[in-house]
Amino acid sequence: MKPANKTLRLDRYLATVTDYSRNEVKRLIKRGEVLVDGEVASNPASQVAPDADVTLAGESLREARPRYFMLNKPQGYVCAARDRRHMTVLELIDEDNPERLHAAGRLDIDTTGLVLLTDDGQWSHAITSPQRQCWKRYYVETAEPVSDKSIEHLQRGVFLHDEKARTLPARIERIEEDRLRVWIQEGRYHQVKRMFAAEGNAVEVLHREAIGGIELDPDLEEGEYRPLTEWEIGSVDGVADGD
Structure with a gap:
């Protein structure tokens, strides 16, 4: 989703790119101190394109x-x-x-x-x-080895303490007995730690590697x-x- 280049009301535009309040901006517009593409702007409700040349008291402004x-x-x-x-x-x-x-x-x-x-x-x-349902990928190290049965449970979804809904199915890749790569789609409170706690284990290292298609830059x-x-x-x- 790339941000769209939408127009903005002139008073909102100025309040966004300066430290003035909307009321202060309206007074500046009424005093004729605002130019849009070289023309005096007198209507605070007029629409301004993001690439418009807007000046206030002779100073050029750009939308943030x-x-x-x-x-x-x-x-x-x-x-x-x-x-x-x-x-x-x-x-x-x-x-x-x-x-x-x-x-x-x-x-x-x-x-x-x-x-x-x-x-x-x-x-x-x-x-x-x-x-x-954005996938997040984590590297996980646990206090105890993770059994195949626990992996099956996590991949199917588990019930967290004090919650009535089972977690959505996770994806698990075993690296070593106590080291895994885990994908989840949700963002519940302390979710990965609580998932392993539901299986009687504890997470000792938790490192997020990716969100959707965005990977943490190794540099x-x-x-x-x-x-x-x-x-x-x-x-x-x-x-x-x-x-």
Whole structure:
């Protein structure tokens, strides 16, 4: 799902790309301080294209474009805008207005790996909405060896503690007796850990490797991030594909 180039109301456009409120913007428009493509704009409700040449008091403005990043999350960080006790993943982002970004699918404080950050709510909803059944891939290490029977249960779906609905079927690839690669379609609270707890085991290492078709860049060290490519942004159309 690539973001569409939609027009915006002039007052909303200006409030988006400046620090002025909508009311302040309307007053500036009425004073004739706003030009659109070289013409004085007098109607706050007029529509502005994203590529329009808008100037305010002689200064050229541009609409803020949606931003999309992948982060290799270390342990010890929470996926929140702010937290009184813990560092947040936004503290790892050296960008303007990082507080406007949010995680499209959170990770626990002790889980590492791929986190997608964006300020495009529609795009992140396409990833996190249960209806989309987006596959997430994890590397898992457990406290005890995982039996073939447990793998069968997980692949069929298990009942988590205090929940009435069985988890959707998972995909499991055994690496070693206590090391697996796990694909899930849901995003329930602490889901992977609780799935193995339902089988009497404990997850000791949990690392997210992929969301849909977006793979964690192997060149990113822990705590590093980079913008998503155009292909990665557009691949969200196919998030239901777990291959």
